[in-house]
Amino acid sequence: MAGPTTARRGATTSRSGPPAPPGARRFRLPRPRLRLRRPGRRGVIIIAVLAALLGGFGAWALYGSDWLRLESVRAAGTQVLTPREVVAAAAAPLHTPLASVDTDAIEHRLLARLPRIKRVEVTRSWPHTLGLEVTERTPELLLQTNGKFEEVDGEGVRFATVARAPKGVPLLTLTVSDPAGSRRFGTGRLLRAAVAVARDLPPAVRPDVRSVRVRSYDAISLELAGGRTVLWGSSEQGAEKAKVLAALLKAARDARHFDISVPSAPAVSGS
Template sequence: MPDRAAAAAPAAPPADRPWAGPGAARLRLSRRGFAVLGALLAALLGTACWLVYFSSVLGVRTVAVSGTSVLTPAQVLAAARVPLGGPLERLDTGAIRARVLNALPRVAQVRVSTDLPHTVRLRITERVAVAAVRDDDGQYTLVDATGVRFATGPAAPAGVPVVELALSAPGKAALADFPEAALVDGAVLVTKALPPSVAKDTRAVVVHSYDDMELQLVGGATVLWGSPERDARKAVVLAALLKQKATTYDVTAPDDPALRS
């Protein structure tokens, strides 16, 4: 008697014919779906790129300036020359930064950022004067802690020590080794080393020679400083000495300071 299980089994397809069952149709539809989905995604991506990088939909419309104190936002905007209307994401922020720094010496740093959909932000950090150098024409040039001279005016700002050259005979004789520019730079280093509380009470740094500099305090007292060397140590010692009232404070040798009433 024939085997019923064997008789019920479907016949195998011929070896030379590919299998063509219901799964094949589903596979073909799935491939078409992926192709359509890929085309849609490509179109969406292309549109998004065009909107962001080439159209004016996300263009520059507003420029916001912050961080100014002495400068005005109008001065910064004039120096930055931010092009309006162009795509925000294609903005050359490096060029904007360079224009501001080149046009405005008072600016120490400028951060340029973008804020979708239409805003460019300029964050300004202005230089802070640690000394005012009195020039031969009576003008005062402001110098920051890095030694950059960034502004000139008819008067020194309040609380900023003035550097004055009053060369002694030894100072004049040593100009070949310590020219006036080097002496001014040394005096600026002295002002940079002063604690803020001492700097605001220092009227002037008078330079007699490289080894003979003195501070004239607002109250009339004098600080014998010596050379610009060991400035940090001298500043610490001076801050301690100023707790005592005196007419002269001597920190030329900071390990052996002295004061006179």
């Protein structure tokens, strides 16, 4: 019977193959080690020179060569303005490096020269083009002065004067009889209140609105086609008033006067 020593020796033999001859030495092969050689001083200098050359070439390509210069400017998104008007107002510096074009300066120049533009996005389109994506202001109301019409947008901004009234835009009439109320609210605030009413008009009713009249902050009225009138009141609760007005116009088709200044208790009269 094999003792513990024989069992251990047998186990060792089974793991390592045939038993070694008496007196033989076991050798272990060294494990390979992966060593990364750091570049020497000469290699570092070569890498630095190559990086400098590439950087210099890139700078030259952007600013010194004719490869990436501004050759054309394109405008898009215009409705009333023409692309040619927008490009002329931008005054972009043609034949200069596209990378050096000051896009912020062009944006500010367009907003200052063309108030009809609400916002504009100026983008570089490599290799030779500058893009101008324009969003124009749209009129919510018109102010008539000296036979012409001043367009007012949804923010209360007077942005353009035109000879003909755009179709479907109500006329705004400011008839403030109370000087104290005018001083208290100011023309600007009254104008913004009227614009808020125009924005809240139901889509089905808007084509029939001929004018918006402001007598005071709490007395805004509408004149509809066919001589019908609507007492709107203040600009508050506009969405609720719009729903009530749309329902009344359907339910009382023969009525001439509608009072929705208190939307929870509307009234109609005339036939």
